[in-house]
Amino acid sequence: MDKEIIYDIRQFNRFYTKVLGLFNNQILDTDYSLTEARILFEISERTECIANILVQELNIDRSYMSRILRKLEKEELIEKKSSTIDSRKNLLLLTKKGEELLEKINIQSDQQIIQLFSGLTDSEINVIRNSMMVIKEKFHKNRF
Amino acid sequence: MDKEIIYDIRQFNRFYTKVLGLFNNQILDTDYSLTEARILFEISERTECIANILVQELNIDRSYMSRILRKLEKEELIEKKSSTIDSRKNLLLLTKKGEELLEKINIQSDQQIIQLFSGLTDSEINVIRNSMMVIKEKFHKNRF
């Protein structure tokens, strides 16, 4: 693999680390961390979400996840329902309050995207979007 | 801006957060954190690097930066030379040892990229690279 290509990819990674850094710092507007937001998101996206899936999906230590979930439960953003078929597992569900928070975060995140892209034409935005889709698909095809 | 486009972009961001997470965890193979690696990298890339530039560039708290730099100095990876024209500033330089470490990290990072892309054809890799360049350029054109 060509030295120059590797260089470009690493440059992109550094660059996008910075982009994501900016995005993520703004989630702190809500008193919740990026990790917590992602957990809420994942719970809402899944039917039958259990902690261990989140551990794998988000690459977070089990013990740490346990504590985060306990905190979210205490703040009444989620509920744990012990599974009837496998009592080791806890089904994770958003409460009304959790859904509302997630909705708030979603709106904020959408706004952020809009703001970031203001100044670009529709066609430019579409080019970016298509590039993102290409990257994602190619990576997926490979291993992710 | 179209709801669907925003959705795709946010999906990409989540996806790429995961990709970068994997990359970054592997830097820990060297006993140094991603942040430290990036600082070494930035110092090496710049002539006349001073702490405050790093603070802005990497979005790190000044006091935290101060401590990291002290640590790196203590481990003889960098040197601080008080600037003769402005004695508030310290010029940051890599030592031989620092250069060697950075080189090691670079080799490792290149290897990581190669590994990640093994399984893709040259043409697919090039498509990804070009997509990355497009994203970066468009963003830059805008504000970054």
Added chain:
DNA sequence: GTTAAAAGTGGACAAAGTCAACTAAAGGAG
């Protein structure tokens, strides 16, 4: 010359993440 801004440091602390040991339930293999 006085005031303001820039660069950096240090203390105290909070948040984030890690590691290892543990309980309890479920899934086999014989």
Added chain:
DNA sequence: CTCCTTTAGTTGACTTTGTCCACTTTTAAC
């Protein structure tokens, strides 16, 4: 059914990472 292993989750003790604020020193700006 019983022994063994795996899976899910928890807890304690800890380290690392990051933040806030007050402070010093030096330069810049009026």
